[in-house]
Amino acid sequence: MKRPDYMALAFAEAEAAAARGEVPIGAVIVNAGEVVARAGNRTRELNDATAHAEVLAIREASEKFGSERLTGHDLYVTLEPCTMCAAAISFSRLRRLYFGAVDDKGGAVVSGVRFFAAPTCHHAPDVYPGIGETRSAEILKGFFKDRRDL
Amino acid sequence: MKRPDYMALAFAEAEAAAARGEVPIGAVIVNAGEVVARAGNRTRELNDATAHAEVLAIREASEKFGSERLTGHDLYVTLEPCTMCAAAISFSRLRRLYFGAVDDKGGAVVSGVRFFAAPTCHHAPDVYPGIGETRSAEILKGFFKDRRDL
Numbered sequence: 123m124k125r126p127d128y129m130a131l132a133f134a135e136a137e138a139a140a141a142r143g144e145v146p147i148g149a150v151i152v153n154a155g156e157v158v159a160r161a162g163n164r165t166r167e168l169n170d171a172t173a174h175a176e177v178l179a180i181r182e183a184s185e186k187f188g189s190e191r192l193t194g195h196d197l198y199v200t201l202e203p204c205t206m207c208a209a210a211i212s213f214s215r216l217r218r219l220y221f222g223a224v225d226d227k228g229g230a231v232v233s234g235v236r237f238f239a240a241p242t243c244h245h246a247p248d249v250y251p252g253i254g255e256t257r258s259a260e261i262l263k264g265f266f267k268d269r270r271d272l
Numbered sequence: 273m274k275r276p277d278y279m280a281l282a283f284a285e286a287e288a289a290a291a292r293g294e295v296p297i298g299a300v301i302v303n304a305g306e307v308v309a310r311a312g313n314r315t316r317e318l319n320d321a322t323a324h325a326e327v328l329a330i331r332e333a334s335e336k337f338g339s340e341r342l343t344g345h346d347l348y349v350t351l352e353p354c355t356m357c358a359a360a361i362s363f364s365r366l367r368r369l370y371f372g373a374v375d376d377k378g379g380a381v382v383s384g385v386r387f388f389a390a391p392t393c394h395h396a397p398d399v400y401p402g403i404g405e406t407r408s409a410e411i412l413k414g415f416f417k418d419r420r421d422l
Contacts, residue, residue, distance in 0.1 A: 177322055
């Protein structure tokens with residue numbers, strides 16, 4: 123699969139999250155051309171503020187890989203990761219980060235604390251922003267509009 | 273129990289983590305005078321870079337409380353929380369944060385990105401630093417010295 127296809131899987135996870143009433147964000151982790159983890163946001167279902175798509179995908183990939191360090195693994199996520207997830211991406215040593223829309227209210231890669239550029243960040247992935255950003259923004263806008271219209 | 277006693281439980285969790293070969297950090301969550309969660313760092317055991325003491329305690333307390341928002345809950349942790357944990361503390365709406373030693377290499381409360389003061393932080397707990405900081409620093413120093421001596 124090519125990059126856009128991995129991001130398409132992440133969008134499918136975001137849409138599945140929306141259908142569950144969760145904020146629609148999806149993430150996929152790829153190692154050596156294989157999808158090893160895919161997850162959508164489940165904070166409400168799990169009653170767990172840490173259950174963001176990226177954290178769930180990192181935990182699944184780490185369990186499969188048998189290491190807390192996901193050397194050579196790449197993460198695709200539909201929205202710019204937040205501060206918690208940016209640090210989790212750093213700690214798990216992900217190689218590359220592809221993300222969709224920028225999140226200037228809660229993001230921490232090109233927005234907010236820009237964690238990967240901070241002196242307390244000891245591993246930064248290669249970052250590829252704006253992959254499918256229009257679709258990413260549309261899914262989120264549609265979700266919040268639908269909720270306001272309820 | 274009084275504050276120092278809750279921190280003593282956090283130290284016990286840190287020492288149990290050291291005995292398991294983990295970086296010795298412990299955390300306790302208290303609600304209405306009762307300890308509702310306690311955890312030590314388990315990143316190696318679980319092969320999970322997100323399995324910091326604070327995250328494990330937040331997940332346990334949230335499951336018990338039946339909500340991703342830990343309104344009225346207080347967290348005691350033996351070291352200044354990192355960037356990931358500071359954001360998790362914010363997202364889970366913890367009321368107060370008591371911590372031991374400052375961590376200028378990886379902390380994110382009074383060090384590093386100082387997340388609670390960032391514009392992308394939408395809830396900040398009341399922060400009480402330096403609770404048992406000497407013991408906190410000694411446990412960490414002892415652990416890393418022992419590992420160097422192996």
